[in-house]
Amino acid sequence: MTQCYDGGVSRAMDNISKLLPEIQHFVLYSGSENPAESGQYSGVRKFSANPLKRFLEVRAYARELEVEVIHAHSSWAGLYSRAFRPSVPVIYEPHCYVFDDPQRHPLLRSVYRRIESFLSRHTTITVALTEHERGLAYGLDKNAKVRILPNIPTIPTVAYREDTTQAVPEIVMIGRLAPQKDPGFYQDLARLSSARGLPFKFVWIGSGTESDTDALQAAGIEVTGWLAPEEISQRLSRAWMYVHSAHYEGFPLSVLDAAAAKVPIIVRDLPCFEETQLTKVEDPEEAIATLAQAYFDPDFFASTKVGGQLLLQTMNTETHTDVLTSVYRDARIATDDTLVGTHS
Numbered sequence: 001m002t003q004c005y006d007g008g009v010s011r012a013m014d015n016i017s018k019l020l021p022e023i024q025h026f027v028l029y030s031g032s033e034n035p036a037e038s039g040q041y042s043g044v045r046k047f048s049a050n051p052l053k054r055f056l057e058v059r060a061y062a063r064e065l066e067v068e069v070i071h072a073h074s075s076w077a078g079l080y081s082r083a084f085r086p087s088v089p090v091i092y093e094p095h096c097y098v099f100d101d102p103q104r105h106p107l108l109r110s111v112y113r114r115i116e117s118f119l120s121r122h123t124t125i126t127v128a129l130t131e132h133e134r135g136l137a138y139g140l141d142k143n144a145k146v147r148i149l150p151n152i153p154t155i156p157t158v159a160y161r162e163d164t165t166q167a168v169p170e171i172v173m174i175g176r177l178a179p180q181k182d183p184g185f186y187q188d189l190a191r192l193s194s195a196r197g198l199p200f201k202f203v204w205i206g207s208g209t210e211s212d213t214d215a216l217q218a219a220g221i222e223v224t225g226w227l228a229p230e231e232i233s234q235r236l237s238r239a240w241m242y243v244h245s246a247h248y249e250g251f252p253l254s255v256l257d258a259a260a261a262k263v264p265i266i267v268r269d270l271p272c273f274e275e276t277q278l279t280k281v282e283d284p285e286e287a288i289a290t291l292a293q294a295y296f297d298p299d300f301f302a303s304t305k306v307g308g309q310l311l312l313q314t315m316n317t318e319t320h321t322d323v324l325t326s327v328y329r330d331a332r333i334a335t336d337d338t339l340v341g342t343h344s
Helices: 007-019 051-065 075-082 106-122 131-140 183-195 210-218 229-237 253-260 284-296 298-303 306-314 317-330
Strands: 023-029 043-046 070-073 090-093 125-128 146-148 170-174 201-205 222-225 241-244 265-268 279-281 339-343
Touching: 007 023, 007 070, 007 253, 007 317, 023 051, 051 075, 070 075, 075 090, 075 106, 106 131, 125 131, 125 317, 131 146, 146 317, 170 229, 170 253, 183 201, 183 210, 183 284, 201 229, 210 222, 229 253, 241 253, 241 284, 253 265, 253 306, 265 284, 279 284, 284 298
Parallel strands: 023 043, 023 339, 070 090, 070 339, 090 125, 125 146, 170 201, 170 241, 201 222, 241 265, 265 279
Antiparallel strands: none
16 A cells, blocks of 8 residues: 555556566555556555545455555555554555655654654564665664565666667656655756756656646756656667666665666665665766766766666566565465455
């Protein structure tokens, strides 16, 4: 279940439903996308508009289906499913902890941490995406059961790609237009590029509020809205560089999609990327300097491809499926040839 069935969360949930077809997957959700159109689910139900009713809806849906596990994706679903002691095991996948956001007020971060610490008592297994996120989970509860689940691309991995020969090199970012993804960073990057006479075109794949969209477009950035996976593959196939602007993350699927498309990648220097060899930058000034160096220096450009390809050695379908299977087994739901689970 999730309150944000869109973007990376929806794609992660769809992957689970497709990789474990022997399990019956039911979805309780809200969001801009429709899981009935994208995943392999046995049933789909939308949350009511009243957030207070959602606490009861989780329990009622679980009883109705006689589910054997609840898999809660992101923080609101984690709250709805764990605020009261659950009657079935709960797997909690935060997709990045809100209290890890360095741009939030310290007092708010402390409040979020305390809430997560309380909820951790009602968690069977926490699914972390990186060592950094696992450390955060243990910081909430030193006795927590935490498993690292390597994310995987949501588009097919290409065997070979020729460097783009476009006259105007296209730089792409994929994500929700939300504060976490820091569209302001991307706007600054586009403005710096224009001010320095660099020939780049900037594209944002994703959507958000009208004001956020207008702000990006005012900076000369093309905003495509959300695209189907095959359309994302097409846009990435002609991208010169992928730049990830988010200022905190779990581990973004879009970076893995860029790696699968063999697009060179630049990311911000975040804890989730500490164990990678991706090209990292601190701020828009360093990012534009790095892009300029990649444009004028073929050897440096080639080096920006390496980190993404190394990611795919461990973040792949086989590893992902093995870990998922063991997580569900450890949650003790594998009681029958036909398993029943609900995502919330």
